[in-house]
Amino acid sequence: MTEPTPRSPAPGSLALVQRFINSTEMPDGVDELRTAPLAARWLHDAVGVEMEVSEKDRSRLIATREALRDLLEAHTGENVDPAVVVRLEKLLGHAPLRPVLTAEGATLAVNCAGVDRFLGMISTAIVEATLLGTWSRFKVCRSESCRWAYYDHSKNGRSCWCSMRVCGSRDKARTYRARQRLGSTGSA
Numbered sequence: 001m002t003e004p005t006p007r008s009p010a011p012g013s014l015a016l017v018q019r020f021i022n023s024t025e026m027p028d029g030v031d032e033l034r035t036a037p038l039a040a041r042w043l044h045d046a047v048g049v050e051m052e053v054s055e056k057d058r059s060r061l062i063a064t065r066e067a068l069r070d071l072l073e074a075h076t077g078e079n080v081d082p083a084v085v086v087r088l089e090k091l092l093g094h095a096p097l098r099p100v101l102t103a104e105g106a107t108l109a110v111n112c113a114g115v116d117r118f119l120g121m122i123s124t125a126i127v128e129a130t131l132l133g134t135w136s137r138f139k140v141c142r143s144e145s146c147r148w149a150y151y152d153h154s155k156n157g158r159s160c161w162c163s164m165r166v167c168g169s170r171d172k173a174r175t176y177r178a179r180q181r182l183g184s185t186g187s188a
């Protein structure tokens with residue numbers, strides 16, 4: 001899917017989570033996971049592994065994707081329903097992770113196959129991003145009609161739109177017009 005913005009992708013394994021969330025374009029764009037065979041193809045492209053995808057697996061993928069999108073609203077200051085976290089933990093919880101140890105420390109590896117393997121990769125990406133301090137900069141655009149996942153590379157890390165040029169300015173224009181309207185009715 002073409003990125004509507006010039007922002008560079010999220011660093012490291014977060015790029016996979018970003019690609020996953022952006023596998024559909026809100027509010028009515030094409031969903032790359034719209035059928036089970038298409039979802040299998042998408043997974044193969046994204047992680048290079050052949051996976052069987054049933055219709056039930058596809059539903060789990062969509063539910064996970066949308067729960068992640070909801071969760072990321074917290075990173076632009078929105079209140080996220082705690083039920084979203086519970087739902088996401090349940091969805092990701094089917095993929096067992098195991099520690100891989102070396103003298104330097106441990107990483108987490110996914111210990112299963114199929115769609116669960118992909119969901120496990122999503123979990124490990126989130127854990128890694130949390131440890132690296134990049135998770136809080138991973139956001140979804142605040143525009144209701146966009147909700148595109150992007151990485152906030154800005155200096156202060158306080159951006160709320162996937163692109164100020166597209167969504168931010170559109171939102172500002174809307175606020176401006178609303179104010180104008182209020183102003184004109186107020187003076188009439």
Ligand SMILES: [Zn+2]
Nearest residue numbers: 141146162167
């Ligand atoms: Zn946007």
